[in-house]
Each structure stands twice: as C-alpha cells, then as structure tokens.
Amino acid sequence: MKLTRRTVLGSAVVAGLAIASGPLARPAAAQETIKIGAPFNVTGALSSVDAPALNGAKVKVKEINDAGGVLGKKLELVIYDTKTDPTVIAATASQLINQDKVPVGLGFTDSDSALALGPIFQTAGVPFVTPGATSPKLPDQIGTDMFLACFGDNVQAAAGAEFVLGKLGGKTVYLLRDNSTEYTTLLAKYFKEAYLHGGGQIVLEDNYKAGDKSFTAQITKLKALSPKPDVLYVAAQPDDIGLVVKQMRQAGLTQPIVGGDGYDTPLLLSVGGKAANNVYFSTHAYMAEDSTPAIVTFYKAYKAAYNTPPENAFAALGYDTVGLVADAISRAGSTDSAKIRDALAATQGYKGITGSISYAGDSRVPQKTVSIIGVKDDKLYLAAEVTPNWIPKP
Amino acid sequence: MSGMQRLIVVVAGIALLGLFSFSAPAMMNDYFVRILTVMCINAMLVVSMGLANGFTGVFSLGHVGFVGVGAYVSGVLSLSASAKASYLPDLPAWIAGLHLSFLSSTIVAGLVCVVLAFLVGAPLMRLSGHFVSVATLGFLIIVNVVLINADDYTRGARTFTGVPLQTTFPWAMGWLLLALVVLARIVYSPKGRAWRAVREDTIAAQAIGIDVLPTRLSAFVIGAFFAGAGGSLYGHYLGSFSPAGFYFAYTFSLISMLVIGGMQSMTGAVVGVIIVSILSELLRNLERGFDLGVVAVPPLYGASQIVLGIIFILIMIFRPSGVMGDLELSFGRIAALLHKGRKE
Numbered sequence: 001m002k003l004t005r006r007t008v009l010g011s012a013v014v015a016g017l018a019i020a021s022g023p024l025a026r027p028a029a030a031q032e033t034i035k036i037g038a039p040f041n042v043t044g045a046l047s048s049v050d051a052p053a054l055n056g057a058k059v060k061v062k063e064i065n066d067a068g069g070v071l072g073k074k075l076e077l078v079i080y081d082t083k084t085d086p087t088v089i090a091a092t093a094s095q096l097i098n099q100d101k102v103p104v105g106l107g108f109t110d111s112d113s114a115l116a117l118g119p120i121f122q123t124a125g126v127p128f129v130t131p132g133a134t135s136p137k138l139p140d141q142i143g144t145d146m147f148l149a150c151f152g153d154n155v156q157a158a159a160g161a162e163f164v165l166g167k168l169g170g171k172t173v174y175l176l177r178d179n180s181t182e183y184t185t186l187l188a189k190y191f192k193e194a195y196l197h198g199g200g201q202i203v204l205e206d207n208y209k210a211g212d213k214s215f216t217a218q219i220t221k222l223k224a225l226s227p228k229p230d231v232l233y234v235a236a237q238p239d240d241i242g243l244v245v246k247q248m249r250q251a252g253l254t255q256p257i258v259g260g261d262g263y264d265t266p267l268l269l270s271v272g273g274k275a276a277n278n279v280y281f282s283t284h285a286y287m288a289e290d291s292t293p294a295i296v297t298f299y300k301a302y303k304a305a306y307n308t309p310p311e312n313a314f315a316a317l318g319y320d321t322v323g324l325v326a327d328a329i330s331r332a333g334s335t336d337s338a339k340i341r342d343a344l345a346a347t348q349g350y351k352g353i354t355g356s357i358s359y360a361g362d363s364r365v366p367q368k369t370v371s372i373i374g375v376k377d378d379k380l381y382l383a384a385e386v387t388p389n390w391i392p393k394p
Numbered sequence: 395m396s397g398m399q400r401l402i403v404v405v406a407g408i409a410l411l412g413l414f415s416f417s418a419p420a421m422m423n424d425y426f427v428r429i430l431t432v433m434c435i436n437a438m439l440v441v442s443m444g445l446a447n448g449f450t451g452v453f454s455l456g457h458v459g460f461v462g463v464g465a466y467v468s469g470v471l472s473l474s475a476s477a478k479a480s481y482l483p484d485l486p487a488w489i490a491g492l493h494l495s496f497l498s499s500t501i502v503a504g505l506v507c508v509v510l511a512f513l514v515g516a517p518l519m520r521l522s523g524h525f526v527s528v529a530t531l532g533f534l535i536i537v538n539v540v541l542i543n544a545d546d547y548t549r550g551a552r553t554f555t556g557v558p559l560q561t562t563f564p565w566a567m568g569w570l571l572l573a574l575v576v577l578a579r580i581v582y583s584p585k586g587r588a589w590r591a592v593r594e595d596t597i598a599a600q601a602i603g604i605d606v607l608p609t610r611l612s613a614f615v616i617g618a619f620f621a622g623a624g625g626s627l628y629g630h631y632l633g634s635f636s637p638a639g640f641y642f643a644y645t646f647s648l649i650s651m652l653v654i655g656g657m658q659s660m661t662g663a664v665v666g667v668i669i670v671s672i673l674s675e676l677l678r679n680l681e682r683g684f685d686l687g688v689v690a691v692p693p694l695y696g697a698s699q700i701v702l703g704i705i706f707i708l709i710m711i712f713r714p715s716g717v718m719g720d721l722e723l724s725f726g727r728i729a730a731l732l733h734k735g736r737k738e
Binding site: 080081088091095116179181 | 423551631682695
C-alpha cells in the first residue's frame with residue numbers, strides 16, 4: 001500500500017474510532033457496584049464551584065467504599081464533564097440514564113444546569129440531588145425527583161439581610177445585581193424582600209451583566225449618592241466578584257460589601273486581594289482548620305487527596321450529597337430508583353458536615369443554618385451563624 | 395440522469411430518512427437519538443447561516459440573535475395557560491390567553507424573525523466586509539440585552555422554563571429536510587446565482603443589473619426564517635433556556651461548523667455539523683479516561699476542547715475553504731464517483 005495522504009487520513013480515522021469505541025463499549029466492572037450519576041461543569045464558567053463539589057463527592061465515595069460500601073457493594077461515581085453547556089447537559093443526562101443506567105444522580109451548583117438536566121431524570125423516574133443549586137423553586141419546576149442538599153437562596157438572602165441589620169447595623173443598602181443569571185436575580189430579589197421586611201431602606205438598585213470588565217458606570221452613580229449607603233449588597237457570580245470588589249475599593253468605597261455563596265470561591269481573595277477586606281458573604285459552611293471538628297476532618301482528607309485545601313463550601317456540599325444519597329440507598333435497601341426516591345424524601349436529621357438535612361413534609365429543600373464568612377487581613381473568618389427568623393416565599 | 399429519475403431518487407431519499415427518523419427511537423437508545431436530533435437542529439441553523447455568510451458574502455454574526463428570538467417567541471406562545479400564569483404573571487392579556495401548537499408557534503417564530511431581519515437588514519445590508527460583521531454583532535448584543543430586560547415576556551435573566559419538550563427526532567429531521575429542499579431550490583436558481591455574483595464582485599454584479607441591497611437582504615431574511623424556526627426547535631428540545639445560551643459561545647460554535655464544512659456549499663454546512671458534533675461527542679467520552687489494556691489514560695477534563703481546537707487548526711491549514719469548499723454532493727458527482735470506482 002502506498003502511503004498517500006488518503007490512506008494516512010483513513011487509518012487515522014479508523015484508529016480514532018477504535019479508541020473511541022473503547023470507553024463506549026467498556027464492559028461492566030468485574031464486581032458489581034452501585035452507580036451514581038455525577039455530571040458536573042468541570043470546565044467552563046462554573047468550574048471554580050463545580051470542580052470542588054465533585055472532588056468533595058469523590059472523597060466521600062472513597063470513605064464509604066473503604067468502610068465496606070453500601071448494601072455490601074461499592075459505590076461508583078459515573079462522572080461526566082458537562083462543560084457549562086445546556087445541550088451537553090441534556091445529552092449527558094440521557095447518556096447516564098440510558099447507557100450507564102444509573103439508579104440515582106447528583107451534581108451541579110447552579111439552577112440553569114439543573115433545569116437542563118431535570119426533566120430528563122424526572123421523565124425517567126430517576127432521583128437527582130443537587131449539592132449547590134440554591135434556587136428554592138427548583139423542585140417545583142422539575143418535579144418529585146429533584147432534591148436540594150443545600151439551603152435555598154431565600155434562606156441565605158434572609159440570613160444576609162438579618163446580618164446587615166443586626167451585626168453590621170446597616171440601615172441603608174445599595175443593591176447591585178448581575179441581571180444575567182437566575183441565581184443572582186433571585187438572590188437580590190429575596191434579599192430586598194427580607195431587608196425591607198426587617199425595616200431597612202434600599203437607596204439605589206443597579207445592574208450589571210456577567211462578564212462585564214468595567215463597573216465604572218455603576219460606581220459613578222453609587223459615589224454620587226448622598227447620604228452614602230451603610231452597606232453594599234452585591235449579588236454576583238463567582239467569576240465576577242473579585243473584579244467588582246477591587247474596582248469598588250479602588251474608587252474609594254470603604255463600606256462593608258455583602259453577598260451570597262457565589263463569593264465562596266478562591267477568586268475573591270486571589271483577584272480581589274487587599275480589596276476583599278470588609279467583605280461578608282453567606283454560605284454553607286466555614287472551610288478552615290479552626291472550624292467544626294467534622295469540617296476539620298474533611299479538610300484534612302481533602303488536602304491529602306488533592307494537595308490543596310477545600311476551595312470552598314461546595315466541596316463540603318459535594319461530600320454531604322454523596323453521604324445523603326448513600327444513606328437513602330441503604331435505608332431503601334435496594335438500588336431501585338423509586339425506592340431511593342422515597343427514602344430520600346423521608347430523610348430526617350441526616351448529619352452532614354454542612355449541617356443537618358431533613359425534608360419537612362413535601363418540601364425537597366432542607367432547612368439549614370447559614371454561615372456568614374467575613375474577610376479580615378486577607379483571611380476568611382466565621383463572622384456569624386444565622387438561622388433567619390423571617391424567610392421570603394420561594 | 396433524467397429529471398424524472400432525479401425526482402424519484404430525491405423523494406425516495408427523503409422517505410428513507412423520514413422512515414429512519416421515526417424508527418430510530420426503537421433501534422437505538424435515547425442518547426444517540428438526542429445527538430442526532432441536536433445535529434439536525436444545528437444543521438438547519440448552519441445551512442441557513444450559510445445563505446448570507448457563505449453564498450452572499452455578508453459575514454453576519456447576528457444569526458444566533460434570530461435563534462434566540464425564535465426560541466423565546468415560540469416558548470411564550472406554546473407555554474400552557476397555567477404555566478404562563480405561574481412563570482410569566484405580567485404578560486399582557488392577549489398573549490396570556492394565546493396558546494399555540496408546537497408547529498404553529500415554530501412557524502410564527504420564523505415569521506417574527508423574518509420581520510425583524512427585514513428591519514435590521516434594510517440598513518445593515520448596505521455595509522460590506524468587516525463592517526457588516528461588527529454591525530450584526532451589535533444586533534446580537536441588542537437581542538441579548540432586550541431578552542434580559544424584557545422581564546414581563548422573557549423572565550429576564552432567569553431561566554425560561556416549562557416549555558413543552560416536543561422536539562422529537564422526526565420533527566427535527568422534517569424541518570431539516572424542508573430547509574434543505576427549499577434552500578437548495580433557491581441557492582441553485584437565478585436568485586442564488588445573483589447572491590454569488592454579489593459576493594464575488596459587487597461592482598460587476600451591479601453592472602449586469604443586479605440590485606445589491608435587495609439581493610443581500612433576501613438571503614439575510616430567508617436565513618432568518620429558518621434560524622427562528624430552528625430556535626423554536628432548540629427551545630422545545632431543551633425545555634428551559636436563558637439569554638446567556640444565545641450569545642457568543644453558540645455563535646462561534648455554529649460559525650466553526652460552517653467554516654469547517656465549507657462556507658460556500660450546503661453540503662459543506664451539513665458535513666461541518668456532522669464532523670464537529672461527532673468529534674466533540676467522541677472526545678467528550680474519551681476525556682473521561684480509557685484503558686487500552688496496554689496503556690491506561692486517566693480522566694483529563696477539558697482535553698476535548700483542546701484537541702478539537704487543534705483539529706480545527708489542522709483543517710484550516712490543509713483545507714482553508716473547509717472540507718467541502720464550494721463542492722456540493724450532487725447526482726452528477728455521485729455518478730462520476732461510481733463510474734470512476736468501476737474503472738479502477
């Protein structure tokens with residue numbers, strides 16, 4: 001055979017297909033495992049929160065398997081990178097159900113991704129638990145098979161409002177929101193409701209869009225305000241928060257900046273730097289070596305596995321979600337999707353490291369305590385633990 | 395081949411594809427059916443994008459703007475009354491009471507885009523070259539901002555959800571075939587020749603009596619119809635979407651499919667979609683790590699995007715005008731290939 005361009009191309013294609021068919025036709029592992037679908041946005045805009053959640057989940061799976069597994073079988077995470085792309089998410093959802101035949105799934109830290117996957121799991125009757133998609137509307141939008149392992153945005157916004165009114169003594173607030181995502185718009189809406197209910201006053205509301213690199217227009221309007229607001233509440237996505245904080249501080253604004261769990265990313269300190277001082281945010285747990293004993297144990301296990309401390313509370317949420325699912329499987333005594341769903345819905349007082357998880361009545365959103373983290377001297381510290389008294393309706 | 399024979403082959407081919415699309419769910423699992431469905435939708439979008447970008451030489455970056463408008467218009471129209479009441483409580487009464495079927499909302503979405511394309515195109519199609527790209531990019535940005543701020547109609551930045559999941563494989567295949575047949579009839583007619591004449595040399599085209607503005611505008615408007623209809627299919631495939639989904643990332647993904655396949659050929663557009671879709675699915679599965687017995691590769695998430703980028707670069711180096719260039723898969727060519735095969 002002459003080595004022409006065509007034969008080279010041809011053999012390359014054949015070789016590619018041969019390699020590619022490998023994983024598709026991969027035979028089931030020798031010993032039987034319990035598969036748990038784990039789609040996460042490991043790359044793309046959400047990777048700084050999704051990747052830690054996945055790593056946390058892996059830590060818990062290893063821990064459970066080392067202790068003998070569940071129902072005498074080992075757990076196996078069937079992981080896919082969904083690339084922060086709704087079409088990839090929809091295809092992956094179908095792949096998990098029809099090809100990998102997982103009885104239960106977990107994943108994602110944002111509502112948009114969960115909404116793209118949800119209907120496909122719901123139609124197939126396969127339960128799905130999200131570690132970090134905090135929209136309290138999610139279970140109602142998708143159906144009976146969707147569960148949250150974290151508190152809803154209404155709870156964390158209410159906790160933020162009470163913290164601003166109480167500890168920070170802020171009577172007036174400037175509210176800035178990223179109006180291009182579900183998470184930030186809802187968070188700002190709930191904060192406003194709770195803050196007004198608590199007797200605060202909002203002096204100005206303004207918007208920006210995810211990916212904006214300059215906030216000059218917003219900052220100019222903010223600086224022109226008289227009298228100055230006591231506190232700035234900024235509902236931002238992980239990617240933007242460092243930049244927002246930095247530009248506000250550069251413009252000479254020294255008020256406390258408060259926000260939600262979108263701040264809980266290494267980007268706050270790495271991009272914001274010194275500017276991040278006097279920033280507070282509500283999140284799921286305080287990840288540090290001086291936190292609760294359960295968190296400290298997890299902190300060490302995570303550091304041992306990945307050579308880096310847990311990046312944020314989503315790592316702990318990923319860990320808890322696997323625990324929650326494993327607990328439901330063992331109480332169901334079976335890997336039947338419907339039985340796992342019923343066991344999940346009946347969860348009462350599951351002791352997670354981010355707090356205790358119970359689903360009250362028909363609700364599939366747990367009531368949990370909110371941690372408020374502050375930044376002082378370029379370091380995070382636990383500023384308060386809040387269980388809000390008044391919570392806006394989802 | 396006589397005209398009659400040709401017609402029979404085309405009809406038989408369409409019937410075969412139709413039959414395949416209906417029987418596919420029984421033959422393969424839902425995952426593959428979904429991939430094929432998305433491929434059909436993307437093929438329709440890329441082929442319609444090729445009208446202006448490839449055949450007429452108006453390199454528009456605004457195509458995805460029409461896709462977004464199509465998705466939202468059809469989504470609002472086909473939401474059930476109860477879903478409208480809970481998701482979009484502030485809709486004006488006349489829309490809130492309106493509930494259209496999937497097919498009619500898709501057609502309405504296409505027509506809305508036609509009107510929009512006419513309004514936008516009339517001033518913009520006077521521009522040429524890079525200027526028209528930048529101007530249409532402006533259109534894309536405007537659509538995005540309007541979608542985000544028209545809260546009452548679109549839920550703003552929040553996910554638009556609750557759209558019935560009605561885009562099945564037969565629907566997507568049906569629309570693709572319709573788009574291909576209709577567009578092929580236009581592209582290879584005097585109208586299509588006028589498009590290409592305008593692309594190759596505006597002054598020469600004017601000299602032989604072709605009016606440049608209406609010619610470009612027609613390509614832009616027809617492309618917009620299928621973009622709107624494709625947007626509706628996309629929306630009814632996902633069921634929930636947000637303005638961020640109809641922005642730069644999707645624009646560049648469609649453009650890369652068009653450029654890789656070959657901008658000046660409808661076959662190229664389809665081939666580009668097939669190549670990019672299959673490659674990205676294969677690579678996405680490969681990057682999870684695999685075991686060849688001899689070597690085991692650990693998971694490398696994100697590697698698929700890198701490899702895909704390198705493949706694109708290689709294709710552009712070795713075939714700068716895309717895989718197909720300006721070649722079409724035609725009956726004459728197939729016959730010639732068969733003949734050549736027999737001789738060897």
